[in-house]
Amino acid sequence: MRRELLEVVVAIGCLASLSTGAVACESAPQNHGFKLKKVLPDCSFEHSGRGKWNYFGGNAVVDIGNGRIGQRIKSGQGCSPRDALFFQDCTTGESIVIEGKYFNSGIAGHVPTSIDLIQKPDGPIGLTSATTVPELEQIPVEHRYSFTKDVQEFFGRTEDHKRIDYTCGCKLYYPDSPGAKL
Template identity: 30%
Template structure:
C-alpha cells in the first residue's frame, strides 16, 4: 500500500460500529425515567466506552481505538438524544499528544427523527463524504483537510470533555497505552481529561 492511499482498514470497522449505534427508523421522544441514575462511565479493554450519558434519554458511547498510522489513533464518539444521532471522529497523536474532533456533517439529504438533523460518520468518509484518512496524516494536516471540505473541527478535546461530569469523562489517550506504550500519549493515558490521575478499581 502506498502511503498516499486512503487508510480503508480503519474506515470499514468504524463504519460498522457506527451502523450498530444508529437509531431505529421511528422514534418517540424519550420521557423522563425516575429510575434513571447517572452511573460512572464504563471503559472496555479496547478503550471503547459506554454509559457516559449525562441525563435521561441520552446515550454517549465510543467505538474501540484503532490505529490510523504515524502515531495517530481514531475513535467514533456517538451521542444519541431526542431521537437524533450525532457522531464525531476523535483523533489523537500519541507522539505529540495533539487531539482533534471532526464533526460528521448532516446527511445528504438530511434525515431527522423529530429533532435536529442526524450527523452520522458514514456521511463524513468517502465515498458518501469527502474525508480520507492517510497513514502519513498528522493532526494539523487532517484538520486542514477536513476544514477545506467544510467539516466542523476542534482541537480543544480536553475542554469539551471537561464540560462533562467527572464520572462521565473519558480519556482520549486510552488507546495510546495499547498501541504506543512508550509514547507521551501513553503517559497521558494515566490521567483523565483534566490531568488528574485515573482512579484504579
C-alpha cells in the same frame, strides 16, 4: 367552490402529516446516564452520558499505524444521534475531533450526523499512517464541518457527559509515546 378547495387543502395537509408523523425516531437509550460509566480494554466506552436522555459513548479505538489512532464517538440527546471522528497522533500528542456531517433522516425533529459521510468514499477524509492533525484541520475548514482541537475539554466532564480519558488509545497501542503521557 371555496369550501371544496378548503376541504382538499385540509385533506392534503392531513395526509402529509400522516406520512411524516407515522415515522417515529428511535430515541436515545433511557437512563444510560444513570448507569456506571464502562470503559473496556479496547478503549470503547458507554454509559458516559449524564441524566435520563443524554448519551455519550465510543467504539473501540482503531490503530491506524505509525503512532496514529482513531475512534468513532457517539453522542446525542433524544432523537438526534451524533457521530464524531476522534483522531490522535500519539507521536506528537496532537489530536482533533471532527463532527460528522448532518443528513436528512426524513423524520421531523431528527437531526443526526454521521462520520461515514465525511470519510472516504463519500467524504474527503481518508485516515492513513501518515495523516497529521494539521492536514485534518484543513478539511473541516474547507468543507464547513465543526471540529475542535481542544480534546481535553471535549472529553472532560460536562453537564451532558462524564469525563473520559482520551489518551486511552495511545496508552493501549503506543504506551511509550508522548500522546500516552498527556
